[in-house]
Amino acid sequence: MQFEKTPGWLDWYADPSRPVFRAPPGAVDAHCHVFGPGERFPYAPERKYTPCDASREQLFALRDHLGFERNVVVQATCHGADNRALVDALEGSNGMARGVATVRRSVTDEELRALDAVGVRGVRFNFVKRLVDFTPKDELLEIAKRIAPLGWHIVVYFEAVDLPELWDFFTALPTTVVVDHMGRPDVTKPVDGPEFELFVKLMREHENVWSKVSCPERLSVSGPPALNGERAAYRDVVPFARRLVETFPDRVLWGTDWPHPNLKGHMPDDGLLVDFIPHIAPTAELQRKLLVDNPMRLYWPEESGGTRSPGG
Numbered sequence: 001m002q003f004e005k006t007p008g009w010l011d012w013y014a015d016p017s018r019p020v021f022r023a024p025p026g027a028v029d030a031h032c033h034v035f036g037p038g039e040r041f042p043y044a045p046e047r048k049y050t051p052c053d054a055s056r057e058q059l060f061a062l063r064d065h066l067g068f069e070r071n072v073v074v075q076a077t078c079h080g081a082d083n084r085a086l087v088d089a090l091e092g093s094n095g096m097a098r099g100v101a102t103v104r105r106s107v108t109d110e111e112l113r114a115l116d117a118v119g120v121r122g123v124r125f126n127f128v129k130r131l132v133d134f135t136p137k138d139e140l141l142e143i144a145k146r147i148a149p150l151g152w153h154i155v156v157y158f159e160a161v162d163l164p165e166l167w168d169f170f171t172a173l174p175t176t177v178v179v180d181h182m183g184r185p186d187v188t189k190p191v192d193g194p195e196f197e198l199f200v201k202l203m204r205e206h207e208n209v210w211s212k213v214s215c216p217e218r219l220s221v222s223g224p225p226a227l228n229g230e231r232a233a234y235r236d237v238v239p240f241a242r243r244l245v246e247t248f249p250d251r252v253l254w255g256t257d258w259p260h261p262n263l264k265g266h267m268p269d270d271g272l273l274v275d276f277i278p279h280i281a282p283t284a285e286l287q288r289k290l291l292v293d294n295p296m297r298l299y300w301p302e303e304s305g306g307t308r309s310p311g312g
């Protein structure tokens with residue numbers, strides 16, 4: 001198989017603009033990745049793409065540049081179930097990053113405990129066909145039952161058209177379930193149409209389901225603004241994200257998705273992505289919940305007056 005690197009990728013993400021929006025103190029970028037460096041942390045043989053290296057140092061520099069304080073680093077599919085790059089990032093974070101890992105059913109209890117000790121608080125199940133080969137649901141359920149007693153949660157990534165088929169599986173999971181990128185709605189469809197209503201219903205009927213209101217750059221058809229100083233990017237995604245933030249203010253998270261793997265049309269400016277936040281969370285209270293209270297409750301409960309409870 002031939003792997004392609006996206007031309008110009010590094011140039012773009014090395015130079016994001018400074019956002020106009022000031023994140024509240026303690027803000028968490030709750031969805032980002034580290035890639036490699038490939039020489040130290042090789043990419044998985046079963047990967048569907050090969051990214052450019054994106055190191056923990058670059059990630060933490062971006063965090064500071066954007067005015068954020070913490071990260072949740074999510075295991076990317078190009079690293080498969082080899083979590084060494086993720087662990088390295090968590091170890092280098094001074095406790096300011098938590099992680100979401102990928103594991104197989106062969107993972108030992110000792111390995112789970114070691115991941116927990118370094119800051120992993122969840123596992124990711126991926127159902128996006130261009131990114132992974134299918135993992136049998138019985139294996140995923142077995143993993144879910146193993147991680148629940150640790151107080152971890154499950155992050156799921158899927159396309160909106162696949163939600164009806166995945167519904168029973170998701171609603172049987174025994175932990176908090178965090179959906180990546182709003183379940184990837186088709187934003188050319190109405191925000192109150194049947195497809196997005198099904199996702200809203202999932203969250204309404206299942207209080208253990210959370211959503212990341214992230215990745216407008218992946219979902220948008222209108223795209224980023226022309227290079228004319230306009231900072232209100234990805235407007236067609238706003239109604240979807242805003243509906244979730246306003247309806248479920250205590251169960252939404254936000255992240256940059258840096259370094260934006262697999263984006264071919266354009267590379268997003270992370271500063272512009274931060275300036276998307278006040279459009280989807282228009283009040284200071286909603287912004288604080290989205291960027292501080294919710295991620296702290298899920299990833300640093302010991303610092304926000306809670307404890308980790310088995311079952312996530």
Ligand SMILES: O=C(O)c1cc(C(=O)O)oc(=O)c1
Binds near residue numbers: 075077257
């Ligand atoms: O849409 C994507 O291509 C994508 C890929 C990955 C990954 O490879 O893990 O993660 C994401 O959050 C999004």
